[in-house]
Amino acid sequence: MFRAAFSRSTTDTLRRQATSSASASRSSLRRALSTPAGEQGAPKPSSNAGLWVALAATAAGGAGYYYATREHPSETLAKLKAKNKATEESPVTASLRPLPANSPFKVKPTVIFVLGGPGAGKGTQCARLVADYDFVHLSAGDLLREERNRAGSEVGELINTYIKEGKIVPMEITIGLLRDAMVRSGKDRFLIDGFPRKMDQAEAFEDTVAGADFILYFECPEKEMERRLLKRGETSGRVDDNIESIRKRFVTFRDTSFPVIDKYRSLGKVHEVSCLDTPDKVYSQVRAIFDKMFAKSA
């Protein structure tokens, strides 16, 4: 279903090429990426041999994993809730579907993609969710900025250029960072904030890390997002919280990221929340969704 929507995926190609172990180190990925081929028009495209190696390492082992087994999430959840009663397992960690062959997890983790345009309030709401529910919050943007700032990073400059231009950093970097952070946390419930921003990212993540249980989508008009981002830019120190970068980010969101939300919506996996209210009121909508799905940790 999800998979069928992709005409010819990156990972399909990679599966044919991949012979190396999926556990290739991040540093080797970075080395391979020092001549990146951008996902979205890298400033200077060059030989992509290294990229293939990195992508192969990231996606290797996904073969055999198939989305066709997925049923409608509401049916699945109903079954899982019943099972949960009997086994005390979390309704979602009991698994919506099998893990990909080379997932770093033994049991399927709970994964929620938190999506919305730039400045919609994803980070603000995730911070509240972490306080009330037992989730690890991983912001893809924060992880990229951390890597950009890491002394000795071989992809720092590249990340900075993509962020400033409002473009999407090559997925193998982002997925590598997310995967590492998930494993390092030692936990199994994740809010993945600001990712996936492109269809092939969604597919590669689901193929090599774990499937998403649902998508929490913050709907927000551009005018409001622009207002929030300009305000945030007064203190954030971010290279992209300025009007020029903001406009570019909106274009990327409209053209490249929104289709991901639409795709998941067609699968019945999107919970949409309007961000046009105070943070408290927005959060009460979010809580209504989470209270239905998860028992509170406190």
Ligand SMILES: Nc1ncnc2c1ncn2[C@@H]1O[C@H](COP(=O)(O)OP(=O)(O)O)[C@@H](O)[C@H]1O
């Ligand atoms: N409901 C809201 N109303 C007004 N301002 C908000 C709201 N939610 C978040 N903000 C502010 O808007 C800016 C962007 O929010 P943030 O959570 O960083 O968005 P995102 O993670 O989606 O980029 C921040 O300065 C935040 O304080």
Ligand SMILES: O=c1ccn([C@@H]2O[C@H](COP(=O)(O)OP(=O)(O)O)[C@@H](O)[C@H]2O)c(=O)[nH]1
């Ligand atoms: O999966 C991701 C997430 C973020 N980014 C980059 O990081 C920037 C900032 O993303 P973040 O989620 O931090 O901020 P937002 O745009 O949602 O405010 C984006 O514009 C992209 O350039 C990316 O390339 N891939």
